[in-house]
Amino acid sequence: MLSEQEILxxxxxxxxxxxxxxxxxxxxxxxxxxxxxxxxxxxxxEMAARTRQNMLTPKIKMSGFGIV
Numbered sequence: 763m764l765s766e767q768e769i770l771x772x773x774x775x776x777x778x779x780x781x782x783x784x785x786x787x788x789x790x791x792x793x794x795x796x797x798x799x800x801x802x803x804x805x806x807x808e809m810a811a812r813t814r815q816n817m818l819t820p821k822i823k824m825s826g827f828g829i830v
Contacts, residue, residue, distance in 0.1 A: 771822060774818055774822045775822060778818045778819065782811075788804050788805075788808035791804050792808065
């Protein structure tokens with residue numbers, strides 16, 4: 763059975779993974795779409811996903827398990 767710390771760590775890792783996937787998809791869409799306003803919106807969304815990644819990374823490192 764997993765401890766509470768392990769459950770939290772797994773949740774943070776899962777959130778980090780999904781933020782990385784989201785940021786990658788947004789970058790891909792940004793390069794495919796030619797409409798400047800939509801590109802700007804996608805760029806902002808990608809920056810927000812990167813910010814959330816940066817917030818999650820220290821939480822995983824502080825948990826003592828690190829990123830696998």
